[in-house]
Amino acid sequence: MDSKLIRIEIEVNGNAYHLFVRTGETLLDVLREKLGFKGTKQGCENGQCGSCTVLLEGKPVNACLMLAVQVNQKRITTIEGICSNDRLHPIQDAFVTAHAVQCGYCTPGMILTAKALLDKNGTPDDKEIREALSGNACRCTGYTKIIDAVKIAAEKMNTQKK
Amino acid sequence: MKIPGVLGVLLPEDVPDTRFNCSGNPPSPLLVKDERILTDHPLYAGDRIAAVVAETPDACYEAIEKINVEYEIFAPVFTVKDALAKNAVSIHPNLAKDNIVKKINVEQGDIKKGFEKSDAVFEDSFHTPTVQHAAMETTSCICYYTLEGKLTIWSTSQTPFQERRILSELLHIKENNIRIIKPVMGGGFGSRQQLHSQHVGALLSKQVHRPVKMINSREEDMYASVVRHESDIYLKIGVTKDGRLQAFHARVYFNTGPYSSHGPVVAAAASRKMQYLVPHYLYEGRTVYTNAPVAGAMRGYGNPQLTFAREVMFNRIAKKLNMDPVHFRLINHVRVGDSFPPGNVPVMSCAVEECVRGAEKIKYTIDRKENGAVRDNSQIVEAWGVAFGCHTSGPSSKEGMSSCIILANDDGSVRLFTGFADIGQGSETTLSQVAAEELGIELSDIAVTAADTQNTPYDTGTFASSQMYVSGNAVLRAAGNLKDNLKQALIKKYKVASDNITFEKGTVTISFENSEKIMTFKECVQKLAFGLKETVLIGNASFKAKESPPPFAVCWAKVTLDNQANTAEVKHIIEAVDVGTAINPEIVAGQVEGGMGMGFGYAMMEKVEIDKRALKPISSDLLHYKLPMSMDMPKTHVYIAKGYEPTGPFGAKSVGELSTIPVAPAIANAISNALGLKINSLPLSEIIVPSGYRSG
Numbered sequence: 001m002d003s004k005l006i007r008i009e010i011e012v013n014g015n016a017y018h019l020f021v022r023t024g025e026t027l028l029d030v031l032r033e034k035l036g037f038k039g040t041k042q043g044c045e046n047g048q049c050g051s052c053t054v055l056l057e058g059k060p061v062n063a064c065l066m067l068a069v070q071v072n073q074k075r076i077t078t079i080e081g082i083c084s085n086d087r088l089h090p091i092q093d094a095f096v097t098a099h100a101v102q103c104g105y106c107t108p109g110m111i112l113t114a115k116a117l118l119d120k121n122g123t124p125d126d127k128e129i130r131e132a133l134s135g136n137a138c139r140c141t142g143y144t145k146i147i148d149a150v151k152i153a154a155e156k157m158n159t160q161k162k
Numbered sequence: 163m164k165i166p167g168v169l170g171v172l173l174p175e176d177v178p179d180t181r182f183n184c185s186g187n188p189p190s191p192l193l194v195k196d197e198r199i200l201t202d203h204p205l206y207a208g209d210r211i212a213a214v215v216a217e218t219p220d221a222c223y224e225a226i227e228k229i230n231v232e233y234e235i236f237a238p239v240f241t242v243k244d245a246l247a248k249n250a251v252s253i254h255p256n257l258a259k260d261n262i263v264k265k266i267n268v269e270q271g272d273i274k275k276g277f278e279k280s281d282a283v284f285e286d287s288f289h290t291p292t293v294q295h296a297a298m299e300t301t302s303c304i305c306y307y308t309l310e311g312k313l314t315i316w317s318t319s320q321t322p323f324q325e326r327r328i329l330s331e332l333l334h335i336k337e338n339n340i341r342i343i344k345p346v347m348g349g350g351f352g353s354r355q356q357l358h359s360q361h362v363g364a365l366l367s368k369q370v371h372r373p374v375k376m377i378n379s380r381e382e383d384m385y386a387s388v389v390r391h392e393s394d395i396y397l398k399i400g401v402t403k404d405g406r407l408q409a410f411h412a413r414v415y416f417n418t419g420p421y422s423s424h425g426p427v428v429a430a431a432a433s434r435k436m437q438y439l440v441p442h443y444l445y446e447g448r449t450v451y452t453n454a455p456v457a458g459a460m461r462g463y464g465n466p467q468l469t470f471a472r473e474v475m476f477n478r479i480a481k482k483l484n485m486d487p488v489h490f491r492l493i494n495h496v497r498v499g500d501s502f503p504p505g506n507v508p509v510m511s512c513a514v515e516e517c518v519r520g521a522e523k524i525k526y527t528i529d530r531k532e533n534g535a536v537r538d539n540s541q542i543v544e545a546w547g548v549a550f551g552c553h554t555s556g557p558s559s560k561e562g563m564s565s566c567i568i569l570a571n572d573d574g575s576v577r578l579f580t581g582f583a584d585i586g587q588g589s590e591t592t593l594s595q596v597a598a599e600e601l602g603i604e605l606s607d608i609a610v611t612a613a614d615t616q617n618t619p620y621d622t623g624t625f626a627s628s629q630m631y632v633s634g635n636a637v638l639r640a641a642g643n644l645k646d647n648l649k650q651a652l653i654k655k656y657k658v659a660s661d662n663i664t665f666e667k668g669t670v671t672i673s674f675e676n677s678e679k680i681m682t683f684k685e686c687v688q689k690l691a692f693g694l695k696e697t698v699l700i701g702n703a704s705f706k707a708k709e710s711p712p713p714f715a716v717c718w719a720k721v722t723l724d725n726q727a728n729t730a731e732v733k734h735i736i737e738a739v740d741v742g743t744a745i746n747p748e749i750v751a752g753q754v755e756g757g758m759g760m761g762f763g764y765a766m767m768e769k770v771e772i773d774k775r776a777l778k779p780i781s782s783d784l785l786h787y788k789l790p791m792s793m794d795m796p797k798t799h800v801y802i803a804k805g806y807e808p809t810g811p812f813g814a815k816s817v818g819e820l821s822t823i824p825v826a827p828a829i830a831n832a833i834s835n836a837l838g839l840k841i842n843s844l845p846l847s848e849i850i851v852p853s854g855y856r857s858g
Contacts (some may be wrong), residue, residue, distance in 0.1 A: 004809040037284065041299070041348070043298050043299070043300070043348075043380070044380040044673035044688070044783065044784055045379065045380065046380065046783050046785075047787055048783055049380075049784055082174055099748040099751075102349075102587065102756065103298065103348045103349040103585065103586025103587075103588075103792060104346070104588045105299045105348030105349060105588065109663055119409070129792075130792040130795075131792075131793065133791075133792040134791050135791045136791075137261070137296075137789050138723045138759075138792075139296055139349055139756075139759070140297070140298075140587075141752060141755055141756050142757075142758050142759030142760075142762075142790075142795055142798055143755075143792045144794045144797075144798045145751075145755065147792065154845055
């Protein structure tokens with residue numbers, strides 16, 4: 001198969017990485033297998049479930065659909081990168097408060113998608129939250145508590161801003 | 163021809179040709195051994211023919227491409243109807259000439275007499291589709307077979323101890339040399355209540371002397387792992403004119419695919435979920451071989467299918483008799499002291515009336531908020547539908563068993579060792595709460611080691627909503643045993659009689675002649691355990707279930723139909739549950755909401771579709787298989803009744819499977835009420851287009 005190696009530079013969670021990747025290698029493979037960011041989950045490899053959502057320059061993308069070579073010189077945030085000084089990010093905190101986690105497999109993707117939403121819209125309504133999360137499948141929760149968590153997180157983040 | 167990176171290949175002739183049954187149930191004559199590790203006679207699109215192990219997935223795919231398989235193609239049968247046709251090919255001629263693997267007949271009274279005594283008789287046929295669990299993590303395992311003949315497996319497993327037993331028989335390895343570990347797991351819903359690829363993984367590892375990792379693609383999970391049984395149901399119900407059930411006759415055909423797996427047990431389990439009193443009861447369950455995907459355990463285990471047909475039929479009966487649908491159900495419902503037909507095991511807790519009241523209160527609030535009960539004009543029609551459901555706490559065959567060891571640490575914190583598998587439902591949390599409550603310590607004082615066949619004691623497994631009731635009773639008893647042992651140590655240390663020591667909510671009181679000594683559980687442990695002190699404190703217990711108390715649910719769904727667009731939106735689902743004591747109400751609510759999500763998908767849009775031309779399932783990914791997404795989900799509302807089950811740990815029953823059971827019929831009844839149409843099959847997207855947020 002594609003044996004040609006290409007050198008890329010990426011920034012993941014604030015740290016720079018220089019890597020050699022194959023042309024067909026996905027961002028998901030690189031994050032999980034080369035860099036050890038196992039919080040990025042593989043659910044379908046087809047961009048249909050959102051488990052592998054990461055932030056690319058602040059926007060949510062399915063890491064399984066991005067080739068590693070496409071993210072050269074780009075800034076990536078995974079779930080490991082959003083807490084600071086061992087303190088949970090307010091969205092992570094809200095997911096705990098709202099009991100929005102069951103098996104936890106969709107959770108990293110949900111939280112990162114929610115972060116992208118709340119970074120650009122601090123007061124989303126129910127419909128906007130559902131729309132934002134519509135690419136992230138969850139089989140355990142029926143979404144109710146996840147949507148609650150995003151609302152709680154929005155309030156928390158707004159209070160912190162004030 | 164050598165492909166770089168390929169390490170080994172297994173063909174059918176390389177593996178033991180032993181027939182086995184993959185189901186993670188305890189051994190039973192209902193589990194027919196009809197499956198092989200690899201087969202040269204594949205019976206469906208997901209069958210295992212050969213296995214390749216390589217250093218990279220790409221090398222595996224390349225090698226698989228190079229394997230030439232010559233097929234002799236027979237005419238396949240995919241449906242129950244085709245499999246039972248006169249000239250249908252026998253899929254396992256030696257086991258079932260007529261393709262019926264097992265027949266389960268359950269009877270009470272005299273069904274013929276029952277219908278004669280009835281004032282009105284209703285009969286009809288129903289169909290429910292094949293659906294898939296679609297757990298977010300796909301099925302996977304890592305198998306490592308060492309040169310010393312020790313096998314270690316990390317796998318998505320709901321039943322590690324059953325899987326160990328089957329592997330031991332299949333591969334001739336003693337159970338003490340097989341270690342199965344269930345790591346943190348991304349859901350299950352029944353799909354891992356069985357052996358999946360561990361046998362192949364173990365044999366590949368044995369061949370190459372390295373650990374072998376196997377991860378299903380989503381496509382493989384969709385139709386080459388396991389699905390819920392498609393069913394064809396015939397139902398005939400007789401009632402008196404005042405609405406009392408007289409006779410209930412169900413004949414259910416379960417499409418098990420080419421291997422029987424759980425099939426006959428599912429057929430048997432479905433007979434035990436009739437929560438209404440009926441003097442004359444006849445249940446006939448038939449498990450049928452086809453060439454469709456293999457069916458197995460999935461949340462509800464035969465119950466969603468028959469409950470759908472029954473509750474839809476009850477809607478029609480109530481309408482015909484001009485009775486309120488809830489009243490009709492309530493006058494026939496079991497109460498404490500009654501037994502489900504055909505049994506003589508009295509129900510010891512039932513808070514169905516409170517469920518009815520709780521759900522109706524929520525319904526009233528919704529209607530008030532949405533300006534009036536329901537809209538009904540020429541274009542937009544709104545309607546509510548109701549259904550009841552029940553399930554079991556632990557296998558209804560009463561095979562549930564669990565055990566637990568609790569080890570006290572120096573500082574009085576403890577560790578639980580138990581075989582149960584938390585697959586995302588939160589059982590490690592709730593069962594820690596049980597131990598904390600019994601010992602009078604904080605939840606943070608408890609750590610759990612679970613689901614590791616080398617380091618934890620036996621548990622039947624995570625199925626039949628067992629954890630809270632069966633495993634919970636084992637944890638409770640182990641904590642009690644730890645207290646007993648602590649007491650013995652206190653007797654020895656303080657030289658007092660047994661009666662002089664009392665435990666009350668974590669406080670230990672030792673009465674001396676003229677004084678009292680009051681300590682916490684932790685202080686006692688610190689005084690007694692380890693070092694130069696008296697003892698090491700361990701508690702242990704096993705629990706064999708004698709009952710499987712049914713939890714109950716009442717579910718309402720509100721739909722809006724647009725007659726012009728022929729669309730239906732499910733706006734609200736309310737579910738009220740009697741789960742006994744809710745040990746952790748947030749986890750219970752989460753289970754109910756998740757069950758509503760799965761029930762909503764079952765009702766509206768989920769179906770594994772087999773293409774007649776491709777001769778295989780085409781629902782191979784999450785676009786073709788319509789999983790409910792956040793935009794689809796109706797608003798959910800949960801009410802938890804204050805039930806109490808005397809045989810449960812602190813009064814608890816189960817919730818996991820229960821919550822999904824009544825949802826599809828409630829939605830079907832709502833749509834039927836709005837459309838004025840009879841509904842006989844799922845998913846409802848086949849008669850009406852689901853709408854909601856997703857469509858704008």
